[in-house]
Amino acid sequence: MRNDLFRTTLVTLFFCCLLSLSASAFAEIRLEKAMPEGGKAVLAFDTDRLLTMTETPFTVELIGGTGKILADAAVSLHLMMPAMAMPPNRPKALWLEGAYHGQAVFTMGGEWNAIMLIQRPGHDLVDLTFKLGEIQMK
Ligand SMILES: [Cu+2]
Structure with missing residues (x-):
């Protein structure tokens, strides 16, 4: 009887851990902007909450008007x-x-913007402003 309770508790704990791990693995902040020549730029931060003084990985996807992924840009x-x-x-x-x-x-804590600079060969420089809102102190 006591063993059963112990086992149930362990199994419950295990699934709670699994759930929170998978939730954090997929949590991201994802923002999209249309590009002037068509298509869109997607900015995604690999976190569910932006904090100061934290190295935060981000990705940029550039999708052209025809749906093609653009791989030839200099992006910052x-x-x-x-x-x-x-x-x-x-x-x-x-x-x-x-x-x-x-x-x-x-x-620093406070409101931030990310201006995405996209330079592709043979195209004008594109800058897109993404409002990130209030970033909290770590
Ligand atoms: Cu400042």
Whole structure:
């Protein structure tokens, strides 16, 4: 009887762990913007909550007007606070297996924007502003 209770508790704990692990593995912040020549840019942070002073992996997907993934761009983010001048914070995102990958660090609590800079050969520089909202202190 006591053993059964123990076993039930263990099994419950195990599934709770599994659930929370899988939830955190898929949690992301995903933002989309239309591109001027058609298609869209998708900015995804690999977290469910942005915090300051934390290396936060992000990916950029560029999908052309015809649905084709664009792999030929130079991509970076210009992370800035609309309320004040901050030191330059411009992580690059490098192409790897279907998306551009980079790491963002927000150096102060408050409202942030990410201006995505997209330069493709033979095209004008594109800048897209993503509002990230209030970023909390770690
Ligand atoms: Cu600031």
